[in-house]
Amino acid sequence: MTLRKWTFTVDSGDAELRLDQLIAQHTDLSRRAAREALKLGGVQVDRKRVKVAGRMVKPGTEIRVAYDPDLPPVPTMAIPIVFEDAWLLAVDKPAGIATQGTWATDRHDLLALLRTQRPDLKLFLHHRLDQGTSGLLVLAKDARANPGLAAAFAGRDLEKLYLARISGPLEACTVEAPIGRLRGADPGRFGCEGDLMEPKSARTDFRPATAEETAGLAPGHYLVARLHTGRTHQIRVHLAHLGRPILGDALYGGAPSDRLWLHAWRLGLRHPVTGEDLHLEAPPARFLA
Known part of the structure; x- marks a missing residue:
């Protein structure tokens, strides 16, 4: 597993950016990878999972990002x-x-x-x-x-x-x-x-x-x-x-x-x-x- 994590705080210069743009700007993830992290639930805004790439976030908000490019496909097995x-x-x-x-x-x-x-x-x-x-x-x-x-x-x-x-x-x-x-x-x-x-x-x-x-x-x-x-x-x-x-x-x-x-x-x-x-x-x- 190659889990990577980032934590950053939104500043005033980021006020017009979407969440996926913020992630790409403050990490080394591309916007495509940022959207994938969002879809999988790897992004937290003020400690709550967020999955909406287009969300606007206020300055001073803490963003946590976790991304694992080696995650397998989402399992579909039936639980006994x-x-x-x-x-x-x-x-x-x-x-x-x-x-x-x-x-x-x-x-x-x-x-x-x-x-x-x-x-x-x-x-x-x-x-x-x-x-x-x-x-x-x-x-x-x-x-x-x-x-x-x-x-x-x-x-x-x-x-x-x-x-x-x-x-x-x-x-x-x-x-x-x-x-x-x-x-x-x-x-x-x-x-x-x-x-x-x-x-x-x-x-x-x-x-x-x-x-x-x-x-x-x-x-x-x-x-x-x-x-x-x-x-x-x-x-x-x-x-x-x-x-x-x-x-x-x-x-x-x-x-x-x-x-x-x-x-x-x-x-x-x-x-x-x-x-x-x-x-x-x-x-x-x-x-x-």
Whole structure:
């Protein structure tokens, strides 16, 4: 990925210029590339995405532009539905797509695909999966489910199990180590040690997956991870902290692979409206032998 970003403020001499002209003038993008960045959602005016090339912008306004010329075509895949009722929608997110819009696009992500697949729905997001991670993601489709679902994820009143593959064996253990963003890290990443920005408590339980749980999967060392907190990259960071990074996780020192071997596998929660106990599962099909 060759993501490029610019931030500039409109000055008085730019008052008569269209937005695409402003972008071409203040970046090294052509007007054609500027219009492409706008169409993909890579332009923010005062922190809000704008897609209208002809928009006029007042002096003093902050413009942010992100452009990735290597973005693939906008995906059109159907997102598998795991569970649906009047209030909730649970899906099996494919690996390789972001949960929601990135700097450069709001057309290549899961929410954009779901808007295309289910234009009748207004969906509310309360948790996320990393771009390389596949598996269960639950959204509210009715505002009445929002408070309960938000509280469940904020308070960890649920059971979240992930399946991960690592390069060597690891005995059952619990990691309780704070996680924070590593100051100055490029590319940006998180850690449990070093100069951490705003570290927060984090706890993950790990155990080896059983032969029954991994039947039919590609041979390897699999772990079941249970999250008790919801920090960014938590499983990836805690396994790297143990010296057992996830296979394919180049950001945290994992052995090279064609994929990130991490899957949101099972989720247990109380239905935020009906009170029913839900036990959802997305089999790790992309790990099959």
